[in-house]
Amino acid sequence: MFTTRPVGLDFLDAAPVRLAFAGTLQAPPKTVFDAVARDIEALPHWYGAVSAAEHGPGPHGVGIRRRVRLVGNVAFHEQVIAWDDPARFAYRIERTTVPGIRAMAEQWAVLETARGTRLIWTIALDANLATAALVRSMAPGMGLATRRAVAKLDRRLGAGA
Numbered sequence: 001m002f003t004t005r006p007v008g009l010d011f012l013d014a015a016p017v018r019l020a021f022a023g024t025l026q027a028p029p030k031t032v033f034d035a036v037a038r039d040i041e042a043l044p045h046w047y048g049a050v051s052a053a054e055h056g057p058g059p060h061g062v063g064i065r066r067r068v069r070l071v072g073n074v075a076f077h078e079q080v081i082a083w084d085d086p087a088r089f090a091y092r093i094e095r096t097t098v099p100g101i102r103a104m105a106e107q108w109a110v111l112e113t114a115r116g117t118r119l120i121w122t123i124a125l126d127a128n129l130a131t132a133a134l135v136r137s138m139a140p141g142m143g144l145a146t147r148r149a150v151a152k153l154d155r156r157l158g159a160g161a
Contacts, residue, residue: 001077001095005103005126009082009090012107015124017132021143022120023150024113027157032117033086033110035153040066046156047149066091074098078106086110100131119150 012018025032035042038060043053049070056065066078075097082090090107103126111118125135 001075001097002099002101003095004093004101006094007092007103007105007124009105011092011103011105011126012090012122012124015103015105015126017123017125017127017135019123019125019135019139019142020120021146022118023147023154024116024118025150025154025157026116027154029110029112029117030086031157032119032153033089035157036108036110036119037083037085037089040068042156043068046153047145048152049145049149065094081105082107098131100128102126102128121146 027035035046040053040055044050050068051071052067052069054067056067058064060080061083062080064080066080068076068078070076076093077095078091079094080089080091082088088107088109090105093101093104093106096104105124107120107122107124109118109120109122111120123135125132127135
């Protein structure tokens with residue numbers, strides 16, 4: 001595991017690499033927030049790139065630690081840095097199996113719109129040139145995976161799963 005530099009919320013706007021992916025759901029914002037922020041164990045059921053996810057002991061909120069493993073055995077150890085229920089939550093990556101990442105944070109914003117609930121996932125990254133280029137090259141696939149995941153989550157929430 002590689003340890004990353006601690007960052008705060010300002011990093012989400014200031015990072016050298018920023019990617020954002022979005023989708024719209026029909027469920028209300030609070031339901032979407034709870035599904036994305038609170039029910040991390042269900043993440044593998046609707047986001048195909050995730051093989052396992054869990055949060056540490058204690059109540060949900062700022063400071064809680066989470067562990068996420070992606071298909072392909074990529075792992076992230078996270079610490080929540082913002083919990084603005086039901087509008088957004090954000091976390092920084094403390095450790096990862098991905099070499100070359102110096103600092104990383106992610107945010108999930110939940111916005112009520114006339115068309116439904118807009119879910120926006122932002123990735124902020126400071127990495128060496130090779131890792132930054134790799135992440136940028138993966139953006140189209142990540143966008144497609146996120147759109148599919150949001151559609152699957154929307155179906156799950158509509159079915160009451």
